[in-house]
Amino acid sequence: MRPARTAVPPLPVSAQVAPALLAWFRAHRRPLPWRADRDPYRRWVAEVLLQQTRVAQATPYFERFTERFPTLEVLARASPEEVLKAWQGAGYYARARHLHEAARQVVRDRAGRLPTTVAEWEELPGVGPYMARALTSLLSGSPVVALEANGVRVAARWTREEGDTDSARVRRRLVEALERVLPAEAAGEFNEALMELGETTCRPVAPSCPECPVQFGCRAAHELSDPSVLPRRSRARPRPHVRAAVVVLEQDGRWLVQRRPRVGFLGGLWEFPGGKVERGESPRKAAVRELREETGVRAPPLRPVAVVRHAYSHFSVELHVFRGTLPAGRRPDLAEGRRWVTPATFARLPIPKATEKIVHGLGAGTASRGSGSRPGRTRPGPSAAGGRRPARPPARGRPA
Ligand code: SF4
Known part of the structure; x- marks a missing residue:
């Protein structure tokens, strides 16, 4: 039953949550192809593909794309048509066009050296705030929180955030709550773990709370009869x-x-x-x-x-x-x-x-x-096409 909406202020995340989440992730992380090595280019391609696409759907496209373009330099030399062909079926084709333009830019202007800061990443086409923060924490170890749709959902449940998570003010509040517990020496891993928990355990519907490694620190699980009522979002418009x-x-x-x-x-x-x-x-x-x-x-x-x-x-x-x-x-x-x-x-x-x-x-x-x-x-196409950022944090799991 959906509980009455209340104005409960969100609480800080327990300091024990981060170590428990990391321990769970290190023991249970999925053996995904972009985790097999620490090649920064492959991580970048994976992050681009995972925007708007679930891991299971993205994996075959990742393998096909990186087999066709195994390095940044090979991608930069390709024609736009070759890149679109290799992306075919993955959907949201603006992602491929932007990745290609960005690869060319990195090779041309940075001698192939990838950015190392959030600001440098955001200068590249198609790289928005989430991806810049995710890549900076993953590749450079910088202590920044990166929140995509899975992370927003998990954080909203941990803190019992009742505000609209589409609002920038509420998202900032969630980021600040996580920044207080972010392990500085493992920020990238923490961000990945958060996403993994959201995709495998803290799902939008029917989260597996009894199996959750951080249930002890989750307000929604303790205080609501159905934690899946969070996060609250503005009502979706009917699809034309x-x-x-x-x-x-x-x-x-x-x-x-x-x-x-x-x-x-x-x-x-x-x-x-x-x-x-x-x-x-x-x-x-x-x-x-x-x-x-x-x-x-x-x-x-x-x-x-x-x-x-x-x-x-x-x-x-x-x-x-x-x-x-x-x-x-x-x-x-x-x-x-x-x-x-x-x-x-x-x-x-x-x-x-x-x-x-x-x-x-x-x-x-x-x-x-x-x-x-x-x-x-x-009728314009999906917001990811055409280079505009979605109003919401990037989702993983929407059909491409
Ligand atoms: S306890 Fe349940 S609602 Fe809370 S984070 Fe875990 S799976 Fe999500």
């Missing part, structure tokens, strides 16, 4: 739903594809033409109109082949996929960023994961599920 039409246009065994704008949601990825179905418009009419507006090509007869549904972090989409064939002969002129490609070439370009599923569905001749094509030009 978008209908869109996508056209798979073929000619002589090739598909007409286009690259999304380099900055923004799914920036720089390739997809089929299409866009939002307007109010009162049928998906077929939208397909014809979008193809004309985006590429200048007059649509041949189109046949529906699939309806693909997908949920992004802040909106859901249903894509009505149509297929048509232009007669052999002269190809219409195309603007920059649009190409006719064979399916084999398309498979080598960076494409959204769901566009990959659409292609798979086309090959199988059946409808597929999943999406990634552009849902509409009027």
Whole structure:
């Protein structure tokens, strides 16, 4: 039962909590690939991937990415398209673009030497306050607290913080509470342990309090019948739903594809033409109109082949996929960023994961599920894309 909300002031964290947490972490930490060595570049890549993505989901992408780009220098020399292709499927593609730009900047301006302070890290593209603090504590041993979504949740429960954890004032209060118990000689490990506890034990729903190594110091566990009511957050807004039409246009065994704008949601990825179905418009009419507006090509007869549904972090989409064939002969002129490609070439370009599923569905001749094509030009993508920082601390565990 949800207890009544009270104005209980948060209490300091017990001094015994940090040693107990560290002892638990040293005994139980998961053998993750970026923990196998102390390569700072690999830790950086891992931190970037872990923003917005759970450990289990991020691990295969980490292995693929670091196998393709084993060092900072190799990454810096790569083309943007190679980087996006290696990131394909991990989602939130702005992270990859920023990591690439930052690697180039470090090689060009710092002779490959990674930053060592929070301020230096924050000068790099895509590195916000959390990541700068996490990397500084992990790689340089500096005594700073780094709080992402897991850490916020754990700290809010330890201190019984009843304020809105989306507010900067409340987050500052949590950081200050942790700073008082932060072990200066093991700050990076403490930050990692906090995240690990949040991801494995102090989960958002149904935390495993009886197995928790720091239950003795947790106010929420002692004072609330259900500790999972914390942290309090502002009410989530309903997720909008978008209908869109996508056209798979073929000619002589090739598909007409286009690259999304380099900055923004799914920036720089390739997809089929299409866009939002307007109010009162049928998906077929939208397909014809979008193809004309985006590429200048007059649509041949189109046949529906699939309806693909997908949920992004802040909106859901249903894509009505149509297929048509232009007669052999002269190809219409195309603007920059649009190409006719064979399916084999398309498979080598960076494409959204769901566009990959659409292609798979086309090959199988059946409808597929999943999406990634552009849902509409009027709606911006997830906040992580386009370089803006989320208002909340970085989450680990949202679907990419
Ligand atoms: S005792 Fe429960 S609520 Fe408190 S930190 Fe541990 S798992 Fe979380």
